[in-house]
Amino acid sequence: MDxxxxxxILTLLEQHRIMTVATVRPDGWPQATTVGxxxxxxxxxxxxxxxxQKAKNLALDNRLSFTVDHGTENVMQISGLSMAAYAEPVTDHREGERIIQLLAKKYDAKVNVGMVMPPPDAVRLFRxxxxxISVLDYSKGFAHTDLVEC
Structure with missing residues (x-):
């Protein structure tokens, strides 16, 4: 990878906190949901x-597509990521605790006073x-995308 x-890609992932994930429902329809x-x-x-529903969908089919982006007033400043990925449940309790801390850190406690993260066994964690990866960058031209295979 260049x-x-x-x-x-790493900068865009660091700059954002939410993504829209699309899973496959049992009836074959995609389901899109926003998650941190x-x-x-x-x-x-x-x-x-x-x-x-996300957890149930991923238990049946662990393929996942998602986007990371943000709004902008100038269409030629649109940038973001779209990825095809596999989602695996995290079942190790110690790894789960570490991931919960990563997620909490992403949402600054100074801004989110009183935020309490759930323990790993109370939620489903996914890696x-x-x-x-499609890197969308309109500053390089309308709908310009660089495609990266991992």
Whole structure:
């Protein structure tokens, strides 16, 4: 992977806190949902309810697509990421505690006073490993995308 492109991907992941994830429902329809995330390199983590539709969908089919982006008033400043990935449940309690701390750190406690993160056994944690990354950057031209295979 080109190092400049990798640096751009890592910067975008650090700058943002939410992503829209799309899972596959049992009836074949996609389901898109917004979740908070934390990242370490190109690996992302998110949590959801133990019995949420996302958790149920991923138990049947662990393929996941997601976007990371933000709003902008100038269309030519649109930038973001779209990824195809695999989501694996995190079942190790110690790793779960570490991930909960990563997620809490992403949301600055000074801004979110009184925020209490759930313990790892009260939620479903997922580790997301990208397979294909699309880097969207309109500053390089309308709808310009660089495609990266991991």
């Amino acid at each position: 190092q400049a492109l990798k640096a751009k 995330y934390a990242s370490e390199g190109l690996t992302l983590y998110f949590l959801c309810g133990l019995n949420s 997301v490993t990208p397979i294909v």
